[in-house]
Amino acid sequence: MIDLIFSPFVEFEFMQRALFGCLLLSINGSLIGVFLMLKRMSLSGDAIAHAILPGAAIGYFFAGLNVLAMTVGGLIAGVLVAFLSGITARKTQANEDSTLASYYLCSLALGVLIISMKGGSVDLLHVLFGSILALDNDTLYLLYFNSALCLLGFCCCYRFLVMDCSDSAFFKGVSKYSGYSHYFFLFLLVFNLVAGFHALGTLMAVGVTVLPAATARYWSNRIEGMLLIAFVVAIFGALLGLLCSYYLRLPSSSAIVLWLGVFFLLSVLLGTQGGVLRRIDLKAKPYEELQ
């Protein structure tokens, strides 16, 4: 049994790299995912992940499969969409969800347009799917950097972010930093999604961010607890996903996200904090009281 788990990683370097990449992604994915969930912005993460597309496509056309070019392009596009929607929402009567949806749709359409315009011999859609099985040094450096930045950012701004998440109206009243902390968080989110995009592709990158956090919510009421659980869930999902991909011939990124999905469903059923079975057991206690 233990041999079955370890042998692929001992024999093949690409498996080691994939696991290590997943570990790095799990660190910042769980961090950002938990705050994203508390801010009720999980779907925004998905939207911003799509918004990265045109930037990465432009970067790809200028420099080929260059990690730096695609990262910079994706960052610019993602940040632009996130900030524009934030500013538009704050300065006009629209809500942030509608502005974000509008900007990301434009961005996505632009990305598809650019891809089909340059639709040469290389299929960019393949490129945009990421490649967890082929993480080269450049991509790993990027993931390192991303994790370091995320950890540093959260160390410095932890209290601001917690305030912003738990009661942003109160935070706005007592501190002039509320706006900054929101935008800083958005920047970290975009960076995280761009890094995840290199490893898992635009669609699957959101999975490692959102699913572990949603799972953790069923097991803990405290932010520290959720962070820890989300991290453990993420890394176990990655490990099981990679092993499934190795033994059962499944595409890796889908296998990883599906394992995270399995954990989520199990938690919906069994979770100590408002899980379905627990609520049936406790009949008397409505969910609201548990919070």
Add this chain to the structure above:
Amino acid sequence: MKVRNKIIGLILAFLCSSFAVAADKLSVVASFSVLGDITKELGGDKIALTTLVGPNQDSHVYKPTPFDVQTLAKADVIVVNGLAFEGWISRLEESSGFEGVRVVASKGADIIDLNEEGHDEEEHDDKNEHTKHNEHEEDDHKESADEHLDLDEHHHGDQDPHAWHSLTNVRVYVNNISTALITADAANKDYYQAKKQEYLVKIETLEKRLAAKVATVPVAERQVIISHDAFGYLGRDYSFRFLAPVGLNTQMKPSAADVAQLIRQVKTQQIRALFVENVSDDRLIKQIGRETGAKQGGHLYSDALSAKNGPAATYLKMMEHNIDTLINELQ
């Protein structure tokens, strides 16, 4: 105003001259770029040549246009490869009402039978009949190709049609095409024969150079992984062992199992170079290269020539480029 008149004049002059020339010349249609190039060498300036499937285009999935029908209707000679390589050509001939000379360039060439090598999954009981009746062979293949075209675009029947990857076979091609040109245009017989001799000398020179080049690598080390199955003839002529990559195809996203299998294959069979062109994600190939020490090979040309400024603009250049690329990776 003046400038515009001049331009219009020039265009008119150009059109007139091209029509005038086209009328004198033998009108020849070649099915794809390799045959087009060989025919051009043999016909020189006595023929007006049209190539249906141009450089860098795929003959397997080609869809003829109405323009092709028109071109073919007016043509005197059509040059096809045969061996069911161009599955669409028989329908095109029928619909255009073509009545000129039809030359199957591969006729009489030394063809690789895929069934013998265990490549093909189908059993053909009439295999012996096939080889006996050469004339009927084409028709049989045409039919089967038409049936198969809708199911599987890459299925060629039971014989490997990529016979032009052998210089020996191309001598047969040259003879076939040249004979057809002479049949259709007997007045220029001497010219065509001179051209043919000239080209055969070029082929011989190249043959010697390539043989010398290949000899620099011992036979035992001549093995690479190659994704396209078009190079059977090259392998036969120069004792290359071409192994198909296990597990990888373009349709699916690769799983960790596929990548692991390919890495094991490269390691156990001591492969020194990988030519996996059909996998668009070359990051994966690079990773396999890093892990095994095998080199990622350059681009090989199989079913079409490159554009004019590319490394394989003519047939002879293509052969030279392919061998150079293979040998450079193995040295």
